[in-house]
Amino acid sequence: DEARPFSGGNPDAPAPAGRPRPVARPDAPPRHERKPWNGEVRPAPAPSPLRIDGSIRLSKRMTELGLCSRREADEYIEKGWVRVDGRVVSELGARVKPGQTIELDRRGQTAQERRVTILLNKPVGYVSGQAEDGYEPASVLLTPENRWAEDPNETRWLRTHLKGLAPAGRLDIDSVGLLVFTQDGRIARALIGDDSDVEKEYHVRVEGRLPPEGLALLNHGLSLDGQALRPAKVSWLNEDQLRFVLREGKKRQIRRMCELVGLKVVGLKRVRIGRVLLGPLPPGQWRYLAAGEKF
Template identity: 35%
Template sequence: MTGSAEDEVRLQKVLARVGLGSRRACEELIADGRVTVDGHEATLGDRVDPAVARVEVDGVPIGIRPDLVHYLLNKPAGVVTTADDPQGRPVVVDLVPAEPRVFPVGRLDMDTEGLLLLTNDGDLAHRITHPSYGIEKEYLAEVEGEPARGALRRLREGVELDDGPTAPATVGRVGPSLLRIVVHEGRNRQVRRMCEAVGHPVRRLVRTRLAELSDPGLPPGGWRALTTDEVRALERSVADADDRR
């Protein structure tokens, strides 16, 4: 349906290759009218070029390029979230395979630790980082002092920052000076600025979850490829957020 004939592959084969089930199961998805290609309902026998076709299953865009990779990294403190640093500091792409070339999705500041997604899937990365999608990010924040109820209430309801008030956040106390904070905005150093605004600057900050992705056993500096189920869950999370926009 798209691309040159030599680049095209049967649609059910493409769907099976990215983990949507056996080829027979993928044929049933197509026959049931649950698959679209470039906005049109697919039919059995359709062929697509995975490099350019836009495929959706149940309204969820599916990455089908054969070269797509998705890495989950536990970023240590002191590493810069970029592909290159003119100051010569260590960067996150040095901690994952060099080929195929990937880029970080969103940012963690140099002193913040925790989970970071790196991929060459530009479409998925854009949808995860775009503010309008509101993908959840969960942090553990060790702060100075012991926040009282009033400070926690301000964090939950939104605090005034120099670039405007924050959206309501989910905030829970894990220990006397340890908070679990879930935000869905993507502002620069947002959690640190929120805590400082209520009088409890952050001593240590670790991101423990991105959308549905978490891995308590992943060591600092360690990485792994996402499973097919995790990639599908990420795609669904973004699609669900799109439906709420």
């Protein structure tokens, strides 16, 4: 019966007619030295993330070029709003080479133009993101009633402006000042992306005695969490208030920096992000980012 597996007999006997004898691999050990299978299944090797031709995902390349965020790129690709070298690409996971021309058609540009960015003067007692420890998120203040009456932007408030609106940065619950909310992935990436180089300016009221070398250390020379901090610009505004200009934003960074040089922060206000100023915006009120304003 040719369907029945071999179960014994002389292994050197001639193979039955019509059945070729298996050819042993030259590197295979003798049969008496072979180990029985232990049930282990070896996973297939992971595919290499590198491509010999240097290509990368289209969505990633769009983000690198500052066209949009990765999430927005996937949305635009699926809708057929992206062209590569003049050809529409609607396949998620498509790859491109660095030299190829990528364009977002007018529908995608219009969708981006409709995305809003809101500037809030956050008061004490609100958290920047999700509600925590019984404290409300600052986003609850983004109501038509709290819009600044002198907002120069004529955009009409719509409930859809709250959809997908997220804070681009943080302010501690005890800190006040400029907090940005945006629907635009390009702005979020510019402000909080790993490669962000946008300045943030703070006015910080302190208590304590600063040692002679303290101001120099605040400017450059301190470390947090085992990592050296990037150079900052720190100077006195008056006898009890410091001006900090940072290009990074570690958690409670300014408060922890001050502790390292013997100072205690008793008040902290963010007054500028990039080229956008808090200005006369009252606490607890908000306005739209004006069309001509750029971070």
